[in-house]
Amino acid sequence: MFSIGEFASIGQVSVRMLRHYDDIGLLPPARVDPHSGYRSYKGRQFAVLGAILAYKDLGFRLDEVARIVQGEVDDLALHTMLTSRRTELARQLDLDSARLGRLDMRLRHLEGAPLMSTITTELKPLPAQHVAQACAVVPGFGPENITPIIGPLFGRLARDLVAAGVRPGPRSLAMYEAIESGDGEGARAYAAFLVDADVEPGIGFAIADVPGAALAATTVHYGSMDTIGTSWEALHAWIEENNYELAGVCRELYIVSEPEPQENWVTELQQPVIRA
Structure with missing residues (x-):
């Protein structure tokens, strides 16, 4: 038998941790x-x-x-848990890699390099859009806050449209705006499908007209939403380099998406813009 101090020293954990594990029933002493x-x-x-x-x-969480x-998870369930955790870690790696690239770009700019974008940008007007839309509150801007919510929001909106006899798609639109009330930390995310003029509001969705823009800077992002922040950063860099200013709420038009x-x-x- 080992005292708690001996067990902690050999196991390279603190006595306090062992006491906590005992309190929650994770590792009771013999x-x-x-x-x-x-x-x-x-x-x-x-x-x-x-x-x-x-x-x-x-x-993994302690529970x-x-x-x-404690043997409550069989091999199949454990495999599912490990696979899910691996997916979470891979997504976080993508986010961190993209963030690292944006950080390096800013460092090079501080060291005298121009804040060069790495994308192909087009300036064009945006047409007004008639949409069926749903809204959800997200913790803030950025893929880490938006991605876990906007996808399920589109899924619910599509199901509600089908239930109302409206066929969604094929193109969809997302928009984001800051919430000014409260602590000012959150944002509203809008998921929208372009619909015909005769579509009426239904359960789970509203009908709205998204205004057009006289001029917008646009670029195309290919691939995962986890790295879309890098493309947005590059687009904003292009806007800054070319003497434009932001002039409206940004939008994401999904040309190819689910399934x-x-x-x-x-x-x-x-991104709607005007000349600086």
């Missing part, structure tokens, strides 16, 4: 002295501790770790 309250552990519990630390390192180490996998998506980024 014995608790009824008089002193001292905890003692058996050697075979090092394997359990190792499994706990391994799954924590992979980013998930408890289910795994295609995201690596095949084609999205036009549209």
Whole structure:
């Protein structure tokens, strides 16, 4: 038997952590002295501790770790959990890689290099659009805040349109605007499908006219929404370099999207502008 201090030292964790694991039932000691309250552990519990630390390192929550180490998760369910976690980590890597590229671009600009964009940009007017739309609040701007919400929002909107006898598509539009009330941190995300003029509002969606713009800077983003922030950054760099100013809410026109996998998506980024 090992005292809690010995077990903590050999297992390379803190005594406080072991006490917490005991409190939540994750790793109870093999014995608790009824008089002193001292905890003692058996050697075979090092394997359990190792499994706990391994799954924590992979980013699983403690309640998930408890289910795994206590044998409540079979091999198939564990495979699903690991696959899902891998997808989350890969997405975060894409986001961090794109963010790193934008950071490097800003550093080069501070060091004297021009803030050059790496995209093909077109200036053109935007037509007014008649749409069926749904709205949801997102924590803020950026793919990490928008992507988990805008996709399901489009899915719900498509189902509501079909239920109302309206066939959605093939092109859709997303728009984002800041929320001024409250703490000012959030934003509204709008998912919209272009529809005919005779379509009426229904359960789960409204009908709106998105105004046109006399001039907009546009570019095309190919592939995953996780890296779309890089394309937006490049578009804003082009706008700055060419002496234009932002003049309206940005839009994303999905030219190719569901049911295609995201690596095949084609999205036009549209930013209304005026001459500076």
